[in-house]
Amino acid sequence: MQQGQLPRKRILFLDAYDSFSNNITSLLQTLLHVEVSVLHIDSPLLFPSGIGSTPDEEVKSRFVKELARYDAVVCGPGPGNPGNERDVGIMRFVWGLEEENILPVLGICLGFQSLVGSCQGGQVKRLRRGLHGMVRTIIHRLDTAEPVKGDIFAGVNEFKATLYHSLCGDVGQEAIDQQKWEELRWQPFDGCPELMPLAWVEEQREDGEGFEAGTERILMAVKHRIKPFWGVQYHPESVCTEEEGNKIIVNWFNEALQWNQERKRTSLVDGHNLAEAAIKPSLLSQLTPGEEPRASGQWWEKFESDPVLHTVSVPLPRGIQVPDIVEAVDPDASERIILDSANAAPATSNADVRGRYSIIAAGIDEALRLEYHTGDDYATTRLKSVGGMAVNLSQQVPIARYGSIWTLIAAFQDARHVDVEGPETTPFIGGFMGYVTYEQGLMDIGIHFDHPRPHHRPDVCLSWITKSIVVDHLAGMIHIQHLRSSGSEEDTWLEKTTGKLLALQNTQRRSSFNSKKDAQLPQSPQKRRPSRSTSIQTPLTKEYEDKVRICQEYIAAGESYELCLTDQTTITRPLSDNQPLSPSNHPLSPTSQRKHRRLSSSSTTISPPPSSWSLFKLLRTRQPAPFASYLRLGPATLVSASPERFLTYDRKGKCSMRPMKGTVRKSETVSTLAQAEKILHVPKEEAENLMIVDLVRHDLHGICGAGNVTVRDLLKVEEYQSVFQMITVVEGELPSEGGYCGLDALAASLPPGSMTGAPKKRSCEILREVEEGKERGLYSGVVGYHCASGRGDWSVTIRSLFRWDDEVLVGGEEEGEERREVWRIGAGGAVTILSTADGEREEMFTKLAGPLRVFGEAC
Numbered sequence: 066m067q068q069g070q071l072p073r074k075r076i077l078f079l080d081a082y083d084s085f086s087n088n089i090t091s092l093l094q095t096l097l098h099v100e101v102s103v104l105h106i107d108s109p110l111l112f113p114s115g116i117g118s119t120p121d122e123e124v125k126s127r128f129v130k131e132l133a134r135y136d137a138v139v140c141g142p143g144p145g146n147p148g149n150e151r152d153v154g155i156m157r158f159v160w161g162l163e164e165e166n167i168l169p170v171l172g173i174c175l176g177f178q179s180l181v182g183s184c185q186g187g188q189v190k191r192l193r194r195g196l197h198g199m200v201r202t203i204i205h206r207l208d209t210a211e212p213v214k215g216d217i218f219a220g221v222n223e224f225k226a227t228l229y230h231s232l233c234g235d236v237g238q239e240a241i242d243q244q245k246w247e248e249l250r251w252q253p254f255d256g257c258p259e260l261m262p263l264a265w266v267e268e269q270r271e272d273g274e275g276f277e278a279g280t281e282r283i284l285m286a287v288k289h290r291i292k293p294f295w296g297v298q299y300h301p302e303s304v305c306t307e308e309e310g311n312k313i314i315v316n317w318f319n320e321a322l323q324w325n326q327e328r329k330r331t332s333l334v335d336g337h338n339l340a341e342a343a344i345k346p347s348l349l350s351q352l353t354p355g356e357e358p359r360a361s362g363q364w365w366e367k368f369e370s371d372p373v374l375h376t377v378s379v380p381l382p383r384g385i386q387v388p389d390i391v392e393a394v395d396p397d398a399s400e401r402i403i404l405d406s407a408n409a410a411p412a413t414s415n416a417d418v419r420g421r422y423s424i425i426a427a428g429i430d431e432a433l434r435l436e437y438h439t440g441d442d443y444a445t446t447r448l449k450s451v452g453g454m455a456v457n458l459s460q461q462v463p464i465a466r467y468g469s470i471w472t473l474i475a476a477f478q479d480a481r482h483v484d485v486e487g488p489e490t491t492p493f494i495g496g497f498m499g500y501v502t503y504e505q506g507l508m509d510i511g512i513h514f515d516h517p518r519p520h521h522r523p524d525v526c527l528s529w530i531t532k533s534i535v536v537d538h539l540a541g542m543i544h545i546q547h548l549r550s551s552g553s554e555e556d557t558w559l560e561k562t563t564g565k566l567l568a569l570q571n572t573q574r575r576s577s578f579n580s581k582k583d584a585q586l587p588q589s590p591q592k593r594r595p596s597r598s599t600s601i602q603t604p605l606t607k608e609y610e611d612k613v614r615i616c617q618e619y620i621a622a623g624e625s626y627e628l629c630l631t632d633q634t635t636i637t638r639p640l641s642d643n644q645p646l647s648p649s650n651h652p653l654s655p656t657s658q659r660k661h662r663r664l665s666s667s668s669t670t671i672s673p674p675p676s677s678w679s680l681f682k683l684l685r686t687r688q689p690a691p692f693a694s695y696l697r698l699g700p701a702t703l704v705s706a707s708p709e710r711f712l713t714y715d716r717k718g719k720c721s722m723r724p725m726k727g728t729v730r731k732s733e734t735v736s737t738l739a740q741a742e743k744i745l746h747v748p749k750e751e752a753e754n755l756m757i758v759d760l761v762r763h764d765l766h767g768i769c770g771a772g773n774v775t776v777r778d779l780l781k782v783e784e785y786q787s788v789f790q791m792i793t794v795v796e797g798e799l800p801s802e803g804g805y806c807g808l809d810a811l812a813a814s815l816p817p818g819s820m821t822g823a824p825k826k827r828s829c830e831i832l833r834e835v836e837e838g839k840e841r842g843l844y845s846g847v848v849g850y851h852c853a854s855g856r857g858d859w860s861v862t863i864r865s866l867f868r869w870d871d872e873v874l875v876g877g878e879e880e881g882e883e884r885r886e887v888w889r890i891g892a893g894g895a896v897t898i899l900s901t902a903d904g905e906r907e908e909m910f911t912k913l914a915g916p917l918r919v920f921g922e923a924c
């Protein structure tokens with residue numbers, strides 16, 4: 066604080082686990098220039114024995130002491146019903162504070178409903194149909210001769226705001242006669258005399274499905290007649306709420322300060338401080354000072370330190386594809402990571418979005434690997450070989466020394482940070498590459514497993530790649546890069562690899578492994594007979610549709626605004642890749658005992674089915690995608706045709722996310738962008754996207770801080786190989802002080818919001834139940850890199866197939882005790898209150914079709 070400046074006013078935000086909370090704290094800070102602290106509604110600091118078990122008196126006395134520090138309180142939105150203690154927690158004590166402890170409060174959505182429900186006669190009921198992501202004109206007293214004291218809408222022009230609710234305040238409005246409505250709607254109602262209505266939405270219900278057609282009167286804002294309490298039902302912080310609405314927040318705070326002044330109420334500077342800052346501390350700042358975690362002298366801590374980049378660039382030969390380069394350079398590698406802009410060449414795609422670079426990891430056997438099984442208190446570092454000699458080192462690293470797996474990853478990279486001066490020629494020079502599962506994301510948002518997991522697979526699997534090949538499809542160049550410790554001996558990899566790539570120019574489309582099988586890849590897929598048996602178990606139509614309806618019931622009850630429901634298809638077939646398998650393979654799992662649809666069978670053994678690499682090559686030509694990838698890493702194999710970027714960040718801390726929501730399949734009737742736009746620019750689809758946009762803004766605000774997140778390209782329709790997708794670009798700027806890096810944004814945003822729905826935490830809990838506890842695994846997780854330069858890029862793992870090495874079934878008599886591998890394809894879509902069960906089922910099957918087809922074509 067500068068001398069002479071008044072201390073900032075302070076607001077306490079009560080966070081009910083909404084996915085929009087950080088947008089509100091950002092709005093408050095930027096509009097009101099206040100300091101905002103955040104307290105979760107069930108904070109253990111208030112409820113040491115948990116909600117429901119801590120005596121009210123104990124909670125209240127702590128809370129009152131905390132409240133004394135603030136000038137005002139904002140009760141936030143959230144899932145659930147204000148009638149449930151678990152949903153509102155500490156909020157319910159705010160409205161009943163004793164006279165001497167009372168302070169000004171603004172309730173937003175759930176907070177507003179909690180206020181209405183706390184007043185005499187006020188109730189909360191279900192809307193005739195939920196309004197999530199819907200933008201409506203807020204009706205308030207525009208011109209009034211007699212201003213009403215405390216009307217925070219005074220002087221505000223008409224504006225539109227976003228709604229996210231299934232429930233609404235009931236003050237007896239439906240009982241008012243239509244003739245008298247215009248006049249009476251601004252007076253307290255007999256049934257709820259303490260509240261003065263300040264705003265309404267009058268919703269035309271036309272379809273009359275399950276409810277009366279006609280106008281539904283939805284209470285949008287109130288003020289308490291005696292106490293300094295206000296509330297709004299709409300979401301002032303949404304990107305689609307018009308700026309005019311900001312005046313209401315300013316008016317509220319002026320009223321709040323005036324109330325404090327009249328009462329001579331001042332806030333205490335010292336005293337209790339249970340709340341947290343509105344921005345998360347950076348990962349690196351959480352490393353305990355003094356206990357320098359890098360200093361323990363373990364082999365892996367010294368690994369590849371002090372790196373220097375060596376690069377050779379050669380032209381990309383015409384007609385050469387990423388797989389050709391992989392096959393030419395590293396034909397025998399047992400592990401691979403390839404991030405492939407498979408639709409980069411105009412010849413292969415007429416898509417709007419083309420990746421520019423493809424990144425190929427080399428020498429993974431000699432790369433240090435960091436693995437973490439979610440829930441463990443240690444991570445494992447592994448190193449297979451050094452200088453061509455097997456060493457098979459592995460060590461468990463206690464997570465407690467760092468704080469979390471993310472802090473360990475951040476510390477490891479930070480110790481090997483390479484400053485790139487000037488403009489970059491490649492996005493990646495070396496660093497971590499790998500995957501993170503959906504289940505790690507769940508853990509990151511505080512959802513724990515109810516029972517022990519039946520496997521011990523890594524949920525985070527990242528290799529520290531020092532040898533890489535970056536293909537720049539636009540510039541037509543290949544960059545061969547080696548990030549070598551400054552003191553290490555020169556090796557010949559750069560030279561050899563350059564030689565191999567130059568040779569490619571002369572021998573176009575050479576293929577040094579799997580060549581026979583590749584030659585067999587079908588020109589005309591339908592004609593090809595599968596060589597070995599493959600069984601496919603897709604989700605059942607009726608079950609999936611039932612699940613859509615269950616999701617909608619949760620939404621109608623106010624538990625969620627949007628749920629990204631998914632299901633898995635399993636494909637089993639004889640083992641293909643020649644990979645080491647653990648001897649204690651899983652017994653026949655329940656899935657395998659269910660009836661599998663036999664794609665085809667042939668009793669005589671001919672040859673193993675096409676390898677995962679062949680599947681990848683097929684998928685990337687059938688469905689070229691900007692974020693395609695192929696991973697053979699640890700026990701996982703992934704073949705992905707993802708069109709969706711999750712998060713990218715540059716080395717200066719600029720982050721960009723690209724949530725996708727709204728999908729339409731290409732067909733004869735929908736073949737042009739204009740046709741797709743017509744279908745996708747409708748309230749249902751736009752609302753689906755908007756909800757995730759606001760959620761992603763919240764995720765980024767939590768790490769970038771107030772005012773540092775913007776939205777670009779809102780609701781843009783893009784063309785892909787087989788679908789049109791609606792996307793939005795959300796950008797954020799990481800704070801330049803405090804040790805923030807891109808990993809902070811990654812760790813704060815998992816699991817990807819486009820795969821969960823909103824609000825994220827409650828929606829994930831519901832989805833786990835509806836999806837019958839099935840792990841999503843790699844699907845719904847992310848794949849990408851965190852470069853030594855601090856840059857990063859991660860895609861959402863969708864439109865993909867994956868398998869685990871340890872998931873092997875031993876067939877029955879029919880299969881001759883054959884060992885079979887299990888592939889999984891996840892697919893799904895966002896369910897909202899406007900979804901139809903068959904529409905959602907069709908969307909899921911559309912997304913499944915592309916990845917599934919490769920088995921039919923390649924087997």
Ligand SMILES: C=C(O[C@@H]1C=C(C(=O)O)C=C[C@H]1O)C(=O)O
Nearest residue numbers: 726727728819863892893894895
């Ligand atoms: C769930 C999937 O896709 C997600 C859901 C989308 C939607 O609901 O429109 C679009 C893209 C993805 O974020 C999937 O591909 O399986």
Ligand SMILES: NC(=O)CC[C@H](N)C(=O)O
Nearest residue numbers: 142143174175231232623
């Ligand atoms: N956004 C919210 O706070 C929603 C409140 C409540 N759960 C509802 O759906 O109505």
